[in-house]
Amino acid sequence: MTKIRENLANIKASSTLAINEYSKKLESEGREIFKFGLGQSPFPIPEVMVNELKNNAHQKDYLSVAGLKELRESIAKYHSYKNKNIYNEKNVIIGPGSKELIFQLQLVIDAELILPIPSWVSYEPQANIVKNDVIWIETNFEENWHLTPEKLANQCKTNKDKEKLLILNSPNNPSGTIHPDLEGLSKIAKMYKVIVISDEIYGELSYSGSYQSISHYYSEGTIITSGISKWCGAGGWRLGAAIFPNELSIIKRAMEPLASETFSAVSSPIQFATIKAYSEDHSNYISITRKIFISISNFIHQKLTFVGVKCLKAEGGFYMLCDFTSVLKKTTAINSSKKLCNILLEEIGFAMLPGSDFGFKENYLICRIAFVDFDGKNAISVASQNKEIDERFIRENCPKIHKGIEKLINWIIKNQ
């Protein structure tokens, strides 16, 4: 009988995909589904990038493994500015999405992986594939759902012999919050020589507009991963970047042959077109998309807290963590976040993701909602006409968000 490697046999498809499939099935049966599960930017890719892709459709050659030099140069320039360090094109590797780059980093770095609870769904399975140990550290609402310096220090004091890798994601998926003390955390990381992968895929979507990174304080130990999937909705282009400090060039050198034996290089036309993502000024586009997300986040936060759901306003990206524990105290049949998600999908067509996917214990009634189920092109066009982005804007231009939240609120009131 065919044997599957033990560490791969139990890896399951993430709930994100499962919920999406089930939502599609229900929709095909004529049900109205409110898609608060899948996290994909609703906004169109900036036209200048799309046109550049058309202009480069003829590019047919394999590019170098690390990526097109001009693109790496523009990424290095961009991140030198954002991350307040000096990078050049030799510090950059382009890959087919930052997810693949994070995976390859985990493959080459022999270390135990420290993950805060909550963390993005893919970090742990990737560590399992490459057989790195995972150490989960709990965080809480009061800590903004982020790892405190004290907790990192406590972990680093144990098992001092093993090298440590920390994946940090701020603005965060699933919590939508920004780490409140990157400087404090950097001091501990520096003290214990922790290698940090700073997943900055939502960096441009920080609502305050200020780009915050642990690399501002600990550039020598930080590998930045980022890309075009979130801020400009180009997830399907599959292009991400990893930016290495000179001090960690040994890791980059180990990754290049690996990339050459696996994905070879990212699609040429996409690389040529992506130069425009980094070299052109997209501040108007980003600012309007941020404003829309801020208003939706405020709207959802206000509605949910009013009925007693515990949640923090998003500070970046397009997610929010919602704790239903106190509002569902009496409903003992709902004893896990997965069950809560299934019931809401069945009963009112509200799709969201269980907190257990992000590291929380199964019985914590914490779930992630993504607020992207609207026509981004239309929303940008209406918002650009100086319209106030208020509840009326949301009702008229993001109707599924408005109706979905209303349905959720009514369901909560009924089941309280």
Ligand SMILES: Cc1ncc(COP(=O)(O)O)c(C=O)c1O
């Ligand atoms: C936190 C986080 N990191 C990384 C990624 C992967 O992005 P990419 O499209 O660059 O692979 C995602 C995508 O959902 C994400 O949410």
